[in-house]
């Protein structure tokens with residue numbers, strides 16, 4: 057029996073969110089007295105996969121058949137479920153990325169397992185198996201009891217502290233091949249902005265709204281984000297107006313994020329916006345209107361003109377980074 | 381082309397959320413229920429596709445009679461008919477099983493869902509239904525077109541997007557941008573009253589998980605304001621107090 061962690065990678069590198077999931081998997085496996093096994097799919101080197109040992113995986117199963125070289129929810133779910141069966145996994149853990157959101161429910165159905173998504177803290181295994189997640193767009197938490205023998209859970213990025221120790225994992229090859237009927241979704245084109253930090257996984261997010269007046273003022277937002285190593289986000293009207301791409305729009309109808317630091321600039325703080333960002337650990341609001349509703353949801357605030365404040369803030373960040 | 385659109389009835393984001401004294405369920409009194417915003421997008425795209433190619437749009441919801449206003453709204457927007465599986469959704473596995481059963485009975489070319497419901501924010505149902513039906517799925521799509529028996533969709537991936545092609549039947553989940561939701565007109569509202577709404581019994585499935593209690597987040601302590609001319613003060617607080625940089 058085991059706790060199985062699904063590991064994602066991008067351009068040959070294991071994603072940070074997967075180190076987080078592995079740490080979570082290891083801590084859970086200790087409580088359940090089971091080994092922690094990782095599974096990775098597609099093109100990635102054994103050297104890179106061995107790194108998972110330092111985060112607590114004793115073994116890494118690598119499904120590397122050519123049919124699995126590009127992501128398909130169906131075939132990837134098939135591979136994970138097959139490895140879960142071989143490793144007699146009691147819990148299958150995944151980090152809730154866009155792709156995982158499309159495959160984890162399939163893994164659960166294949167294993168006839170109970171499913172919980174976007175879990176935000178360690179499972180409570182003192183009696184039964186309970187997990188906690190956000191509900192009602194950030195307005196509540198739901199505590200869920202899972203009754204099935206096997207459980208599939210996805211964890212919300214940035215919800216568990218990564219712990220790196222020593223060690224190297226053993227990597228074993230698994231020859232799982234998806235059936236033709238599992239591989240019907242064909243990728244025609246990938247449009248990737250590689251230099252960008254992925255929004256759902258980012259630890260720091262700099263976000264701006266209509267208060268920036270126009271797209272011509274985004275240079276200073278990009279500078280601030282670059283100085284902090286942050287991802288960029290925006291409010292819905294900004295994306296609707298075409299000032300920024302829709303992939304940066306956060307909120308109820310956009311991406312939901314929970315970074316350690318969210319800096320909202322020229323955003324009023326409408327409830328639909330808060331729905332996507334309220335679980336951020338620390339919120340900073342910069343707005344010229346002291347009555348802006350966002351200040352009620354913020355930890356730190358600056359009242360004033362963003363066009364003047366943001367460049368000064370960037371300079372302050374640069375000075376800080378130079379000194380530390 | 382036959383399209384099934386899965387709609388869920390959810391509390392309007394702007395309404396306040398409260399729970400029953402045992403904290404096990406939502407207090408629905410005074411709560412305004414709406415079509416899940418993503419499902420509205422999915423429904424609109426389904427209508428656009430059938431208007432162009434010919435066909436029929438059926439909406440399905442798993443819910444008790446209190447969900448009927450939302451179903452009627454979907455009919456008013458333009459769906460041809462509706463199915464209501466008469467049960468209070470217990471967990472995602474339960475809901476997906478009901479939708480999969482209805483889908484098996486009716487052979488749809490396409491099943492369109494919202495990317496996630498704004499009450500449980502799970503993004504579970506579309507992929508579960510696809511797996512139960514053993515058909516492909518493309519989730520979090522911002523664009524969807526259909527040519528003959530093949531769909532082309534643009535789906536979101538980390539730090540970018542991906543254009544994929546997939547044969548029908550398939551499940552697609554809609555995200556912001558796939559279509560602009562329509563507002564029902566008077567004729568739509570009138571005709572919705574007489575459009576067929578079939579109420580069916582739920583199939584029994586094992587209970588794999590359940591919500592045992594809800595609670596609300598601790599309110600944030602009041603905001604600490606920093607003078608506009610002292611940005612370095614903010615950086616210092618983020619470093620020493622919040623420990624986020």
Ligand SMILES: Cc1cc2nc3c(=O)[nH]c(=O)nc-3n(C[C@H](O)[C@H](O)[C@H](O)COP(=O)(O)OP(=O)(O)OC[C@H]3O[C@@H](n4cnc5c(N)ncnc54)[C@H](O)[C@@H]3O)c2cc1C
Nearest residue numbers: 265266267291292307308309322323324328329344345362
């Ligand atoms: C069904 C539905 C779903 C929605 N989903 C989303 C969603 O997912 N995400 C989302 O963001 N919104 C969403 N909205 C829209 C939401 O209700 C708000 O309209 C939107 O968030 C407002 O964007 P904003 O704060 O950028 O603009 P505004 O509300 O116009 O606010 C601009 C702010 O900038 C401030 N400002 C102006 N000039 C300056 C300056 N020089 N310096 C500093 N501050 C300045 C103003 O004081 C104001 O507070 C949704 C709405 C609906 C109905």
Ligand SMILES: Nc1ncnc2c1ncn2[C@@H]1O[C@H](COP(=O)(O)O)[C@@H](O)[C@H]1O
Nearest residue numbers: 386388442493494496497502503504505
């Ligand atoms: N009770 C329900 N009845 C019908 N469709 C539903 C129901 N719940 C969720 N869905 C569909 O599944 C999508 C994702 O919901 P969820 O998995 O709950 O986030 C929604 O946008 C709907 O399209």
